[in-house]
Amino acid sequence: MSIRLGVLISGSGTNLQAIIDAIADGSLDASVGLVVSSRPDAYGLKRAHAAGIPVMALSREVYENPLTADEVIAGALRDAGVDYVVMAGYMRKVHEPVLLAFENRVLNIHPALLPSFPGAHGIADAFFAGVKVTGVTVHIANENYDQGPIIAQRAVEILPDDTLDTLEARIHEVEHELYPATLQLLAEGRVSLQVNERGRVVTVIDKV
Ligand code: GRF
Numbered sequence: 001m002s003i004r005l006g007v008l009i010s011g012s013g014t015n016l017q018a019i020i021d022a023i024a025d026g027s028l029d030a031s032v033g034l035v036v037s038s039r040p041d042a043y044g045l046k047r048a049h050a051a052g053i054p055v056m057a058l059s060r061e062v063y064e065n066p067l068t069a070d071e072v073i074a075g076a077l078r079d080a081g082v083d084y085v086v087m088a089g090y091m092r093k094v095h096e097p098v099l100l101a102f103e104n105r106v107l108n109i110h111p112a113l114l115p116s117f118p119g120a121h122g123i124a125d126a127f128f129a130g131v132k133v134t135g136v137t138v139h140i141a142n143e144n145y146d147q148g149p150i151i152a153q154r155a156v157e158i159l160p161d162d163t164l165d166t167l168e169a170r171i172h173e174v175e176h177e178l179y180p181a182t183l184q185l186l187a188e189g190r191v192s193l194q195v196n197e198r199g200r201v202v203t204v205i206d207k208v
Contacts, residue, residue: 001029001187001188001189002029002030002031002187003029003030003031003083003084003183003186003187004030004031004032004033004080004081004082004083004084005019005030005031005032005033005082005083005084005085005086005183006032006033006034006035006036006076006077006080006082006084006085006086007019007032007034007035007036007048007086007087007088008035008036008037008038008073008085008086008087008088008090008092008094009035009036009037009038009042009044009045009088009089009090010037010038010039010042010044010089010090010091010092011039011042011043011044011089011091012042012043012044012089013035013042013043013044013045013047013048013088013089014089014172014175014176015088015089015109015175015176015179016032016035016044016047016048016088016089017044017047017176018175018176018177018179018180019032019086019088019179019180019183020032020047020051020053021180022180022183022184023180027180027181027184028180028183028184028187029184029187029188030183030184030187032048032051032053033053033054033077033080033081033082034053034054034055034056034076034077034080034082035048035053035054035055035056036055036056036057036058036073036076036077037055037056037057037058038058038063038090038091038092039057039060040057040058040059042057044088044089045057054080056073056076058072058073063092066092066093066095067095067096067097069092070094070095070096070097070098071097073094073097073098074097074098074101074102077098077101077102078101082102083105084102084105084106084107084183084186085098085102085105085106085107086107086179086183087106087107087108087109087141088109088179090108091120093145094106094141095143096143099141099142099143104140104142104149104193105140106140106141106142107138107139107140107141107151107182107183107186108138108139108140108141108146108148109136109137109138109175109178109179110122110136110137110138110139110146111123111136111171111172111175112125112126112134112135112136112137113133113134113135113136113137113153113155114137114139114146114147114150114153115146115147116131116134117129117134118145118146118147119145119146122134123164123167123168123171124164126158127158127162127164127167131158132157132158133155133156133157133158134155134156134158134167134171135153135154135155135156135171135174136153136154136156136171136174136175136178137150137152137153138150138151138152138153138178138179138182139151140193140203149193149201149202149203150202150203151182151185151186151191151203151205152178152181152182152185152205154174154177154178156170156171156174185205188208189206190205190206190207190208191203191204191205191206192204192206
């Protein structure tokens with residue numbers, strides 16, 4: 001089943017590009033109905049234009065009331081017929097208007113192995129903590145920042161001669177594979193939610 005995505009961005013939009021490319025090469029059965037940017041100057045907007053995707057760019061003023069901003073965003077995503085909301089480098093929190101309109105259908109990618117190193121500096125925090133393995137997490141976003149049910153994770157080793165830059169580059173490479181691949185699991189209807197014996201909501205991935 002083809003799914004329709006709304007992608008939220010704030011910056012360079014390389015994950016958006018990876019999604020656009022995966023759709024174009026047939027590995028992701030989806031379409032992007034709308035790109036929303038929290039910044040009118042985000043480079044990712046150019047990528048959306050180049051791919052012929054409608055965009056909505058919000059100014060800083062709109063975010064003075066975050067709930068109003070999210071009502072505007074939720075309305076636009078609904079009008080665009082979106083099934084899943086995909087946060088891709090979106091540097092704002094999403095609030096109830098979006099979370100309720102798209103319950104369990106808001107995705108986020110985080111550049112570390114959650115629950116380790118949440119927050120805005122996951123790559124650097126892992127690097128400077130001296131851990132030997134970090135990675136990438138795709139999860140369902142809920143009201144608890146970086147804590148929603150995890151759908152997919154991939155490990156990235158931190159090598160002895162890594163710098164923050166080289167590690168960043170490898171993390172981004174993995175992100176660009178993992179996000180489209182995880183969205184494809186959703187398109188195939190293989191992701192369901194379960195409450196485990198500790199009362200935690202987790203995802204279960206059905207085998208093909
Ligand atoms: C990615 O590292 C993502 O994990 C983080 O922000 C970055 C976005 O990069 N949340 P881009 O805008 O997709 O290039």
